[in-house]
Amino acid sequence: MSAKERILQAAAVLFNEQGTGKVSTNHIAAAARMSPGNLYYHYKNKEEIIEAILDRMHAEWDPVWTLPDEPVTRKTLHDRLLRNFEILWEYRFFYREAVALLLADERLKRKHVRMTESRMQDQERFAHRFVVDGVLRFPEGSADVRKLITACWIVANNWLAFLEMNGEAVDARSFGEGLELIWAILRPYLTEGETG
Amino acid sequence: MSAKERILQAAAVLFNEQGTGKVSTNHIAAAARMSPGNLYYHYKNKEEIIEAILDRMHAEWDPVWTLPDEPVTRKTLHDRLLRNFEILWEYRFFYREAVALLLADERLKRKHVRMTESRMQDQERFAHRFVVDGVLRFPEGSADVRKLITACWIVANNWLAFLEMNGEAVDARSFGEGLELIWAILRPYLTEGETG
DNA sequence: CCACTTTTAGAGTAATTACTCTAATTTAAT
DNA sequence: ATTAAATTAGAGTAATTACTCTAAAAGTGG
Numbered sequence: 001m002s003a004k005e006r007i008l009q010a011a012a013v014l015f016n017e018q019g020t021g022k023v024s025t026n027h028i029a030a031a032a033r034m035s036p037g038n039l040y041y042h043y044k045n046k047e048e049i050i051e052a053i054l055d056r057m058h059a060e061w062d063p064v065w066t067l068p069d070e071p072v073t074r075k076t077l078h079d080r081l082l083r084n085f086e087i088l089w090e091y092r093f094f095y096r097e098a099v100a101l102l103l104a105d106e107r108l109k110r111k112h113v114r115m116t117e118s119r120m121q122d123q124e125r126f127a128h129r130f131v132v133d134g135v136l137r138f139p140e141g142s143a144d145v146r147k148l149i150t151a152c153w154i155v156a157n158n159w160l161a162f163l164e165m166n167g168e169a170v171d172a173r174s175f176g177e178g179l180e181l182i183w184a185i186l187r188p189y190l191t192e193g194e195t196g
Numbered sequence: 197m198s199a200k201e202r203i204l205q206a207a208a209v210l211f212n213e214q215g216t217g218k219v220s221t222n223h224i225a226a227a228a229r230m231s232p233g234n235l236y237y238h239y240k241n242k243e244e245i246i247e248a249i250l251d252r253m254h255a256e257w258d259p260v261w262t263l264p265d266e267p268v269t270r271k272t273l274h275d276r277l278l279r280n281f282e283i284l285w286e287y288r289f290f291y292r293e294a295v296a297l298l299l300a301d302e303r304l305k306r307k308h309v310r311m312t313e314s315r316m317q318d319q320e321r322f323a324h325r326f327v328v329d330g331v332l333r334f335p336e337g338s339a340d341v342r343k344l345i346t347a348c349w350i351v352a353n354n355w356l357a358f359l360e361m362n363g364e365a366v367d368a369r370s371f372g373e374g375l376e377l378i379w380a381i382l383r384p385y386l387t388e389g390e391t392g
Numbered sequence: 393c394c395a396c397t398t399t400t401a402g403a404g405t406a407a408t409t410a411c412t413c414t415a416a417t418t419t420a421a422t
Numbered sequence: 423a424t425t426a427a428a429t430t431a432g433a434g435t436a437a438t439t440a441c442t443c444t445a446a447a448a449g450t451g452g
Contacts, residue, residue: 003429003430034430034431035430035431035432036431036432037430037431037432037433038429038430038431038432041428041429041430042429
C-alpha cells in the first residue's frame with residue numbers, strides 16, 4: 001500500500017474512532033507508521049487529508065445512485081440504500097461533524113455543496129424512475145415528492161449518527177433498521193403489487 | 197448579568213459561529229470580558245461549560261413536549277414544532293457535532309442519552325394524544341408509528357444542519373420549511389377535517 | 393471599621409499542535 | 423555505475439491550548 005494510501009486509511013480509522021478534533025497529524029503519521037515530515041510531504045495539511053478522504057467517499061457513491069438499465073423494483077431501492085448505509089458507516093466521521101468541518105474550510109464546503117446537489121438530482125431521477133416502473137405512486141401534482149426525498153436524505157444521512165448518539169451498538173442489523181425508517185416514510189406511496 | 201451567565205452566553209455564540217473545536221477557553225473568557233482565571237473560577241473546564249449549556253437547552257425544551265390540557269389540533273403541533281426549531285437554532289452547535297462531543301465526554305453522553313429517551317417518550321405520548329383527539333389516524337396495529345416518530349425526530353434535529361451544510365441562509369422562513377418536511381411525512385396519516 | 397468570603401485579574405506553565413527543515417535513503421533512468 | 427528525482431526520517435519551532443497560582447479587589451455581615 002502506498003504512503004498516500006496508508007495516510008488516508010489511518011486517518012479515516014482514527015477520525016471515525018475519535019473525531020477529527022482529537023486526531024492530530026502526528027497521530028495520523030504514527031498510525032500510518034511514518035514520520036510527520038513524510039506525511040507533510042504527501043499532504044500539505046490536515047484539510048487536504050480530509051478532502052482526499054471525502055473525494056473517495058464520493059467516488060464510492062457514484063455507482064450507488066446511477067440508474068440501472070433493467071427496470072427498478074423495491075429490491076433495487078433496498079440494495080442501493082443498503083450500500084448507501086455501508087458507505088456512510090465507512091466514513092461516518094464526516095457527517096458527524098460536517099457543519100463544523102465545512103465551516104472551517106470554505107473550499108471543502110464548495111466542493112461538498114456541488115456534490116450534494118448532483119446527488120440530489122440523481123435521487124430525483126431515481127424517484128421518477130420508480131414512478132415510471134410502477135413501484136411508487138404519488139398523488140397528482142403533489143409538491144411533496146421533493147420534500148419526501150429531502151426527508152429521506154436527512155434520515156439516511158443521520159441515522160447512524162442518531163444511533164451513535166444514543167449509545168446503541170451499530171452493526172449490520174442497524175443498516176436494516178435505517179432502511180425500515182425510509183420504508184415507513186414511503187409506505188403510503190408504494191403500489192401494492194409486490195412485497196417487501 | 198452574572199459572570200457564569202456571561203460565560204455561557206459568550207460560549208454558545210462562539211460555538212455556534214465557529215464550532216466548539218475552534219473556540220478555546222481563552223477565547224470564551226475574552227468574549228465574556230473576563231480573565232481566563234476567572235472563567236476557571238466559575239467552571240472547572242470546557243466540558244463543564246458545554247454541559248451547562250446543554251442543561252439550558254433541555255430546560256427550554258421541557259415545556260415544548262408537555263401535553264396541553266385542552267384538545268390538541270394541527271396548530272398545536274405546528275406551534276410546538278416551530279418552538280422546537282427555534283431552540284435547535286439557538287443551540288445549533290450541539291447537534292452539529294453531537295457525536296464527536298459525546299464521544300469525548302462519557303458523562304455528557306450518559307446525560308444526553310437519558311434526556312433523549314425521556315423526550316422520545318414525551319413525543320410518543322404526544323402522538324397518541326393526536327390520535328385520540330382525531331388529528332392523526334394510523335392503520336390498525338401499525339408498527340410504523342414509532343418509526344415515523346423516529347424519522348420525524350431525525351429530520352427535525354438535522355434540518356438546520358442540512359441547510360447550513362448546503363450553504364443556504366437560515367432565517368425564520370427556514371423553520372417553516374422544516375415544518376413542511378414533517379408534514380410531508382405525516383400527510384398520509386392526517387384526518388381530513390381541518391386544513392393547514 | 394473590620395474580618396471574612398467571593399470574585400476577579402493576569403502572569404505563568406507544561407503539553408500539544410500543525411508544520412518546516414535538513415539530510416539521509418531509496419528508486420528509476422540512462 | 424552515475425545521476426537525478428522521489429521518498430523518508432526525525433529533530434526542531436513558533437503558536438496555541440487548557441489550566442494553575444498568587445494576589446489584588448470587591449462585596450458582606452457585624
